[in-house]
Amino acid sequence: MAELVITKENFEQEVLKADKPAVIDFWAPWCGPCRMMGPVIEKFAEEFDGKYVVGKVNVDDEEELAGRFNIMSIPTIKVFKNGAEAATALGVQTREKLLEMIGE
Numbered sequence: 001m002a003e004l005v006i007t008k009e010n011f012e013q014e015v016l017k018a019d020k021p022a023v024i025d026f027w028a029p030w031c032g033p034c035r036m037m038g039p040v041i042e043k044f045a046e047e048f049d050g051k052y053v054v055g056k057v058n059v060d061d062e063e064e065l066a067g068r069f070n071i072m073s074i075p076t077i078k079v080f081k082n083g084a085e086a087a088t089a090l091g092v093q094t095r096e097k098l099l100e101m102i103g104e
Contacts, residue, residue: 003045004055008064014053016083021102022053026069026076028060037075037092044098052102077101 027034045054059066079087087101
């Protein structure tokens with residue numbers, strides 16, 4: 001399954017109320033490093049379909065969410081567990097780093 005498009009309308013349901021860890025990529029289409037991160041997130045979503053929630057927040061479209069989580073640099077990857085932020089990483093990350101952030 002492809003990564004979810006996360007918006008302020010579905011953030012609470014898809015991320016905070018998720019019964020599994022959520023890996024969220026805060027990005028923008030004009031950002032070069034974000035475009036490098038895109039395939040990593042896409043493959044991660046496919047590989048761990050059903051095990052983790054994997055989503056993307058376009059910071060240009062979702063300024064409220066970007067502000068809520070103090071996104072100052074993109075890409076920013078955040079992991080949420082049990083309704084709370086559990087880990088954050090700035091810049092392009094590897095599959096292994098994403099698993100480390102989740103605690104695998």
